[in-house]
Amino acid sequence: MSQPLILLILIVVYFLFLIGISLITGKDNSNDTFFKANRNSPWYVIAIGMIGASLSGVTFISIPGVVGTSGVNQNYAYLQMVWGYLIGYMIIANVLMPLYYRYNVTSIYEYLEQRLGYSSYKTGAGFFLLSRLIGSAFRMYIVAMVMHRFIFSTFGWPFWITVLVSIMLIWVYTFRGGIKTIVITDLLQTICMLGSLVLTIVYLASRFDTGFWGFFSKVLHSPYGKILYLDGGWNDPNYFFKQVLGGMLIALVMTGLDQDMMQKNLTCRNLREAQLNMFSFSILLFFVNFMFLTLGGGLYLFAAKEGISIPSRSDELFPMVAFQYLSGIGSVLFLLGLTASNYASADSALASLTTSFCIDFLNFNKTPDHPRKKRLRTWVHLGFSLLIFAVIVLFYLLNNDAVINKVFQFAGYTYGPLLGLFAFGIGTKRMIKVGWMVPLICILAPIITWIINVHSAEWFGGFTFGNLLVAMNGLITFAGLMLISSKK
Numbered sequence: 365m366s367q368p369l370i371l372l373i374l375i376v377v378y379f380l381f382l383i384g385i386s387l388i389t390g391k392d393n394s395n396d397t398f399f400k401a402n403r404n405s406p407w408y409v410i411a412i413g414m415i416g417a418s419l420s421g422v423t424f425i426s427i428p429g430v431v432g433t434s435g436v437n438q439n440y441a442y443l444q445m446v447w448g449y450l451i452g453y454m455i456i457a458n459v460l461m462p463l464y465y466r467y468n469v470t471s472i473y474e475y476l477e478q479r480l481g482y483s484s485y486k487t488g489a490g491f492f493l494l495s496r497l498i499g500s501a502f503r504m505y506i507v508a509m510v511m512h513r514f515i516f517s518t519f520g521w522p523f524w525i526t527v528l529v530s531i532m533l534i535w536v537y538t539f540r541g542g543i544k545t546i547v548i549t550d551l552l553q554t555i556c557m558l559g560s561l562v563l564t565i566v567y568l569a570s571r572f573d574t575g576f577w578g579f580f581s582k583v584l585h586s587p588y589g590k591i592l593y594l595d596g597g598w599n600d601p602n603y604f605f606k607q608v609l610g611g612m613l614i615a616l617v618m619t620g621l622d623q624d625m626m627q628k629n630l631t632c633r634n635l636r637e638a639q640l641n642m643f644s645f646s647i648l649l650f651f652v653n654f655m656f657l658t659l660g661g662g663l664y665l666f667a668a669k670e671g672i673s674i675p676s677r678s679d680e681l682f683p684m685v686a687f688q689y690l691s692g693i694g695s696v697l698f699l700l701g702l703t704a705s706n707y708a709s710a711d712s713a714l715a716s717l718t719t720s721f722c723i724d725f726l727n728f729n730k731t732p733d734h735p736r737k738k739r740l741r742t743w744v745h746l747g748f749s750l751l752i753f754a755v756i757v758l759f760y761l762l763n764n765d766a767v768i769n770k771v772f773q774f775a776g777y778t779y780g781p782l783l784g785l786f787a788f789g790i791g792t793k794r795m796i797k798v799g800w801m802v803p804l805i806c807i808l809a810p811i812i813t814w815i816i817n818v819h820s821a822e823w824f825g826g827f828t829f830g831n832l833l834v835a836m837n838g839l840i841t842f843a844g845l846m847l848i849s850s851k852k
Contacts, residue, residue, distance in 0.1 A: 368518040371699050375515075378556075378703060379533045382549050386537035389545040395728060395737055398542030399470050399719050401631035405547045407641035410628050413550030414645045415652055416557050416708030417625065420503045424557070424705040425510065427653065428660030429678030431588050436830065439661075440591040441602040445831070446653045448611020453646035455612075456620035457639045463790065464626065465635040471723040472626050479789040483799035487806050488785050489724035492623055493717060495778040497748070500713040501755035504530070507706040508756065510683050515699075527756050534711050535749045539742055542715050543627055550628070553708035560701030561655055564686070567694060568662050572669075583661035599826045610831025617779040617834055621786055624716035714752070718745045777813060780837020781806035788842050794849040805844035813837040 396402055430437045437445070467475050473492065477485030508527050516526045538545055569579035583589060593602040600606070619625040632638040663685055667674055670689060675681055686698030721744055722728045728737060785806070788794070796802060813836050820828050829836060 368515050371515050371695065372519070374696060374699060375703060378700075379537070382533075382537045382552075382707075385548055385552070386541055386545045389541040389548055393540040393542075393738065395722075395733065395741060397544050398540075398715075398741060399627075399723065399728075401542075401544035401547055403631055404633060405544075405628070405631040407632050407637040408644065409547060409551050410632065411641045411644040411648065412554050413547060413708070414554075414625070414628060414641075415648055416550050416554035416705055417628070417712045418619070418649065418709075419557070419652065419656075419705050420507075420709035424656075424702055425506070425679045425682055427656040428663055429681045431657055431660030432664035432674070432681075433678050436601040438602065439588050440657050441593055441607065443591055443654060443657060444593065444602070444604050444607035445611035445614070446650055448608040448613075449615040450646050450650060451608070452612040452615025453619065453642055455616060457642040459790070460620045460626075460786075461629065461638050461642065462635060464630060465638065470630070470729055471720050472621070472623055472630075473720065473724055474729070476785055476789060480785065480796050480802075481799050483802045484785055484789075484796060485724070487803045488782055489720055490803075491778045491781050491806060492720055495776070496622070496624055496713055496717055497751065497755065498774075499776075500710060500717075501752050501759065504706065504710055504752065505756045505759045506679070507702060509760075510702065511699075514683065514687050514695075523760055524757050527753055527760075530707075531710075531749050531753050531756075534707060534714055535746060538711050538715055539745050542718070542745075543631060543712075546712050546715055547628060547631060550708045550712060553704040556704035557701045557708065558652065560697045560704065561652070561659065564690075564694065564697045564701070565655065565659055565662065567690060567697065568659070568666060571666060572662075579662060580658050583658050583665065586661060586665055588661035588664055599828070601828065601830050606830065606832065609835075613783070613834045614831055617783050617838075621779065621782045622716075623720050624713050627716050627719060628712065714745065714748055717748045721748070774810070774814070777810035777833070777837060780813060780834050781809050781841045783834060783838030784809065784841025784845060787838060788845045788849075792846075792849075794846070794851055796845065796848060797850050798848040801848045802845070805848070806841060809837050809840040809844065812840055 427442065430442065431439060463475060464472055467478055469475055471489065473485055473489040476488045504527070508523070508530060511530075512521070512523050512526045517523075537549065565579060566576055569576055572579060572582060574582050592604055593600060593607070594604050596603045598606055629638045629641060632641060660682075663681055664674070666672070666685065666689075667681070672685065672689065675684055683698060683702075685694070687695045690698075718741065722737075722741055726740070726744070728741075731737075785802075813833055816823075816836060817829055817833055
């Protein structure tokens with residue numbers, strides 16, 4: 365039996381297992397179950413499952429690959445950003461979570477309506493939909509390219525069939541149970557991803573004859589083992605304080621202000637359990653990232669040992685070594701981890717897009733429940749599935765990595781206005797006077813930020829913002845809101 369056929373069978377069995385779970389968890393397919401899992405999810409299940417949701421398939425490939433590159437996040441520099449994540453998660457647990465539970469929201473952007481009014485609410489929700497749609501499509505596109513190249517293309521499938529089948533499988537196991545199903549499937553997918561990670565390290569360590577812990581020591585004492593970058597100053601993209609501050613801001617906006625990541629937290633029984641979940645998740649995430657970085661260093665050492673040419677794109681190193689040099693076991697472990705990390709991220713993104721659109725734009729929370737709402741929710745869920753499919757195929761037709769990366773980077777700019785809106789709502793007691801100007805300010809802020817970023821090295825003596833761009837973006841939004849507001 366050929367390797368591609370074995371891998372295809374593995375994927376089919378994997379999804380059949382997820383569909384089986386959905387049949388159990390989706391028996392009650394009410395909107396309350398789909399959106400909030402009846403507020404009855406165990407905190408420890410969510411804590412483990414959020415690992416898979418936060419580490420997409422792109423992260424699964426990229427973190428190991430970036431270790432041996434020069435520039436941003438080389439060696440273990442990314443770990444400095446993870447320390448920043450921990451600070452951000454503590455702020456989320458102690459500031460944002462109490463806010464969301466106090467306002468009893470289903471979509472976190474409902475807070476903006478109660479605090480800043482209708483226009484701010486719709487603007488915040490709209491920016492989330494745009495960010496998450498493009499971001500999810502980009503991540504799935506990268507992973508679909510890898511899976512298509514090594515598996516599906518060998519059967520003569522066109523790329524669009526690979527993508528369509530993947531997205532429809534996600535829809536099948538999420539359209540009934542929604543977030544209740546995803547809480548369970550994310551747990552299992554995270555276990556699969558972590559199992560793949562650990563076993564890949566064990567397998568790689570055997571090739572060095574070091575043992576599991578000896579493998580960590582070998583990588584940390586290699587040229588790839590540097591962690592702290594304290595000497596370069598603010599112009600160095602890997603500078604410790606710059607990375608920590610950037611990591612904190614990324615955690616705040618891409619977890620605390622993101623419906624996708626917060627929706628699972630809002631299914632906990634109460635605030636205390638939600639906070640306990642966030643504390644546990646942040647500690648687990650630190651060690652998982654450390655393991656991914658160690659794996660990356662080991663892959664580069666393995667390539668040097670075996671005389672393997674390093675690919676021009678660092679993202680291709682892990683799949684290349686797994687499929688071509690670690691025998692059948694290595695390829696199976698890689699595919700299992702890649703599939704689990706990708707779909708743990710993609711399924712929750714699809715559910716959060718559906719939730720935000722139904723709550724924030726179709727006003728599900730403001731009208732009496734009715735069977736027609738469940739049918740409408742199902743069509744919305746299908747609509748976003750097809751929309752993600754269309755964006756991925758568009759990326760493929762563009763066939764220009766530079767353009768696609770620019771689109772993805774611009775989607776990242778749209779988190780800045782969310783930071784500005786929430787900072788203004790939480791940090792001031794002022795009220796918006798001119799509501800129609802809120803979307804205008806939130807559109808102008810990313811554009812101004814982009815212009816500043818393009819010329820930052822020229823204007824600021826070589827300084828580049830890097831992950832601090834979101835702070836600049838949020839600050840511009842905040843300043844604009846101050847101009848159109850008054851004291852309460």
